[in-house]
Amino acid sequence: MAELRTNSKIEAEYRARTKRSAELYERARRVLPAGLTHDSRTLLPYPIYAARASGPRKWDADGNEYVDYFGGHGALLLGHSHPAVVKAVSEQIALGTHWGASHELEVRWAELINRLVPCAERVRFTASGTEASHLALRLARAFTGKPKVIRFVGHFHGWHDQVAAGAHSHYDGSVPAGVLPQIVEHTILLPADDPVRVAETLNQRADVAAVILEPSGASWGQVPLPPGFLAKLREITREAGVLLIFDEVITGFRWSRGGAQARVGVTPDLCVLAKIVAGGLPGGAVAGRADVLDQLDADVAKRNAREKIAHQGTFNANPLSAAAAIATLSIVEQEDVCERAERAAEAIRAGMRQILVEEQVPWGIYGDASAFIIFQNPKNLPLDPASFNPLQFGFAELKATRNANLTYRLRVALLANGVDLMGAPGGLVSATHGEREVAQTLDAFRTAVRWMKAEGDIPAF
16 A cells, blocks of 8 residues: 655645645545546645646646657557647537547548558547557457457556456456456456466367457566567468457657567568557547458358457547547558657666666666666566666566655656656657657656665665
8 A cells, every 4th residue: 555754854845835735635635536547647745736748848837848758648659739630629529529420630640541551451430549459359359259268467458347457456267356256257368478377278178269468568568479470370370260459548759659569570470550640639440350350340240150259439530630640640540659768768768777877776667669667676586787688577577566755756756857757657759759758757866866865765785
């Protein structure tokens, strides 16, 4: 359980800067559970309340400016309020926010995904990544006629009941509160470091419809996959006649313009998309093999003597989201935005690693593409930040063992120095983060580390 420290300089600095956020949080607690609208915005003593944003930066209700690494939970590869996206949405809103009809924008949006994503023979839009994950599993079960799904411990696929156990808790596959045991029973939860275990499971069973995973490793790479794991998994699932589903909600259009599948050269049968796919507005999609997605087509289903799979959704391919998506994905297709974001992320990773060495802090810095992750070493394991390799540590160390106090205190210390991280802790970098943002981030990180050392949060080597 995380705790507040009333005598902490870190907390005092934060509170002094964020009085308006504190007031808003007190109001929020009266009408919102925990005062929040998303679990990952949890922060002690309270979260900041944003007021506006532009490019790589945002400002809170008190007027404080931050280098932002939340990035719309990873949706904003182009940064906040990109001019092309603002123009597209502004023009569209005057034409209508919801026509309740098919429209040209959804066709153009799907065509962009088809060109960019290797597996995307067909595309079906949803209103979120959770909805897309739900639909992908329904399609897989219907296509194969089999009930079970293999998932991996710690991999996140949204918050619906089929994928709740083992994502952020219940790593033993037990039943989370509010979820039917009969639903959890249809998940086979495996560790994501042993392709032999997957092969053995498929050899022993004939009831598995699909294998689904984050191709980055759990939580956008917090627990990286062993080298060659994805290629081996593709081989195993193909031989077993089991569908392979990549959850590319984070990695799609970020790990490369074609996602993780294009970066590593492994093409799944289906992929789940959200965040960048809708240009920072609400939206998601399932993309993949035509024969699987065409179960949504009544004529094709009838020809194949199958039942058509039903799928509704009031905001599927909403015109505003489609306009933002087309503007964003057109830039992704034509410009080197993934590469720019990745270069900035690598500079941050290298700089943070050097700071840890100089400050003699036994933490690790890692991450792939335009992500950076800070391993705070809650078990105080022997660790040299200069040579830290997350693959030498397991799921238990990298994700399952968390010290909420360490995470909160680093985030609060960084916020007090003008940098907003995600809760891993770590961040997702946009193409608008430049040398100025990198330098400010590293200065803030050094200060935060020194504050935490002074308050006894960090043991020395």
